Each structure stands twice: as C-alpha cells, then as structure tokens.
Amino acid sequence: MNAISNRVEALIKLGIHLKGFDPNDPNYSDLQSHLVRAKNLNSWFTHKNIEITFESWATALNEANIKKWLSDYELKKSNEPKNIALILAGNIPMVGFHDLLSVWVCGHKGLIKCASKDEVLLPYMTNFLEHHANEQAFGYEDKSLKGFDAVIATGSNNAARYFEHYFGTYPHIIRKNRNGIAVLNGSESKSDLEALGDDILQYFGLGCRNVSKVYIPENYDLNALFGGVYPYAKIIEHPKYANNYDYNKAVFLMSEHEFLENGFFMLKQDPTFSAPIACLHYEYYKKEEDLKSHLNVNKDAIQCIVSQMKLPGAIDFGTAQKPALWDYADGVDTIAFLNQLA
Numbered sequence: 001m002n003a004i005s006n007r008v009e010a011l012i013k014l015g016i017h018l019k020g021f022d023p024n025d026p027n028y029s030d031l032q033s034h035l036v037r038a039k040n041l042n043s044w045f046t047h048k049n050i051e052i053t054f055e056s057w058a059t060a061l062n063e064a065n066i067k068k069w070l071s072d073y074e075l076k077k078s079n080e081p082k083n084i085a086l087i088l089a090g091n092i093p094m095v096g097f098h099d100l101l102s103v104w105v106c107g108h109k110g111l112i113k114c115a116s117k118d119e120v121l122l123p124y125m126t127n128f129l130e131h132h133a134n135e136q137a138f139g140y141e142d143k144s145l146k147g148f149d150a151v152i153a154t155g156s157n158n159a160a161r162y163f164e165h166y167f168g169t170y171p172h173i174i175r176k177n178r179n180g181i182a183v184l185n186g187s188e189s190k191s192d193l194e195a196l197g198d199d200i201l202q203y204f205g206l207g208c209r210n211v212s213k214v215y216i217p218e219n220y221d222l223n224a225l226f227g228g229v230y231p232y233a234k235i236i237e238h239p240k241y242a243n244n245y246d247y248n249k250a251v252f253l254m255s256e257h258e259f260l261e262n263g264f265f266m267l268k269q270d271p272t273f274s275a276p277i278a279c280l281h282y283e284y285y286k287k288e289e290d291l292k293s294h295l296n297v298n299k300d301a302i303q304c305i306v307s308q309m310k311l312p313g314a315i316d317f318g319t320a321q322k323p324a325l326w327d328y329a330d331g332v333d334t335i336a337f338l339n340q341l342a
Contacts, residue, residue, distance in 0.1 A: 004075050006133045015061025035121070043240055045093050045118070070105060075105060083108070084338065085167075087152070088154060089208075098325070100122065104126075106341075112138060126138040151163070151172040152334065152337075153175070171341060178302060178303035178330060179213065181212070181213045181214065181304075181305055182305070183306075184307070185217060193317075194228050196211065197230070200280055211320055212274055215291060226265070248277065249261060252266070265279070267279070268282070273298070295312075
C-alpha cells in the first residue's frame, strides 16, 4: 500500500471513529474530554453543535464518499511534499477541517494556525490520522508562520486584504466573506421550511453556509418563515445568542428600521446578504429570470443557494451545513490547487 493509500485508509477509519462516538463509552473518553475543552473555550460551541459536527463528518468520511471525492484526481505523493500554511476561521466547530483533509490526501504537510476559539478539536483529528497512517504531516503554530510553500487562508474581507498583501507572492487560496441564501416560491411545505430553519439557525447562524438572506415572491406570508424557525425557539436560552438578539433588536429600534420579531428571531427587509445574529434578511422578487440574473451578478458574495426551484447549483432544504467532500468553499477546487504543487 502506498503512502497516499495509507492516508486514505486513515480517513476511512476516522469516519468510522466519529460515527461511533458515544460520550458514555470509555473508548471515547479522550474525544469526549476534547469536546468539553472545546465547549469551555468557546461558548458558541455547544455540546449539541459539536456532536452535529461529528455526525456530519462521519457521513462525509465514509468509504464511498471518499472514493467518489478522489476519483477525478491522480494523487501521487511527492518525494518532497510541500509545506502548506493553513490559516483557519473559527466561527463554527472544525470549520477548517476540509482544508486539512485536502492537504492530507494530496500528500503534503500542513502548518496550521487555528482560530483562537477553535484550537482543541482539530489537533485531535489530525493526531488520529497521523497515528493510523504512521506518519507526521501536521504542525500547529500560534505565532507567525514560516517555511511554507503555499497558503490557504480564510477570514473576513478585511483579513483577506491583509492576506493578499502578505501572501500574494505565494501560490494561494484566500477566502473572503460569503453567505448562504434561500429562494422560495411559496409552494414549500412545512417540513421544507423547518429544514430551512436548520439552514438558518444551526450553529446559531454563524457559518458562511448558513442562510442569512431569503428571496421571496411578492405577497409571501412571512409567518411561514417564523413557522420554519419555530423548532429553534429555545435558542434564546443561550446567553450569547440572547445578548446578540437584544442588542440587534435595540439597534433596529433606535435606527427606526422596520422589522418583525417573534421573541427569539427577527425578519428584516434588506438588500444585503449578511445579516446580524438572530436576524434573517429578506427581499422580494417579481420574475424568476430577473432573480437568476441578480444572483449571477452577485455570485461572489454567495456561498450556497438553498431552494427547490431550478436554480444553478441549488441544494436541498436542510443541507446547507452538510456539504459533501466535493462541495468546495467559494467553488475553488482545493485538491486541484494542491495537486499541481507536487
């Protein structure tokens, strides 16, 4: 078995490991302790949300999905693997894990700078891979990164400008702010809208794939959107979410913005894609063809489109935070980028 095959086998084992996670099983005591540490470090990382992350990666990392993901590439480990600097976001648990996996299956080494609020779970995952493949491929840095050959960096639009300036002379992928959106036509069922509620409020809406804006036809009943998010009513019991809800509601009131609210969530008519925590922006559309043109013009601001309508790249309700391995962030093929460095 060659080195790449060893790494792929380790990935499959990690998927099996995560699928079997049971916090009460002594065999998972180490992972459970990492979960608790991650939750204590970042109060947005609830026990439930971390378990959802594990479940999502367990599904993604089954053998069939891994083989499908890699089937379009010819992966050969170089005698001189490249050092890839990875600067990761920390908005939701393990949000940068796909970049680590891409470096892993391409036979390179990763120099990782985790977000300060997500530096517990990823080392567990990479240690697992290294142990089962019997090789070392990852190092973690909490200061400046040195000795790298290429860069993958994710951050805000402001951070991206810094990354472009600092890393522009290296082969790089630099990601900026993007948002998930939804497009409705009024024929959605109750279950569709509740699945959309997951797309909006899973991980408190903090992910770049979370739906932050919805396009709706004229005369759409906005109560249907409130019905979709109703299963998340207890989200207001989370202190940081509640604080953000109260703050953003106060800002809207003082600014005399028109909005609707139901005690834990707000709807605001707004043309921008990015909405504050506890709020969903909405915008009306008249003609589907005009909407398609609008979305195409603004494609660089959109991470994913959730809809049952026939729109380019549209995904099913409830799947925004369940991307497949081949669903690359910003539509940039990370494997192709890394593979050509070998």
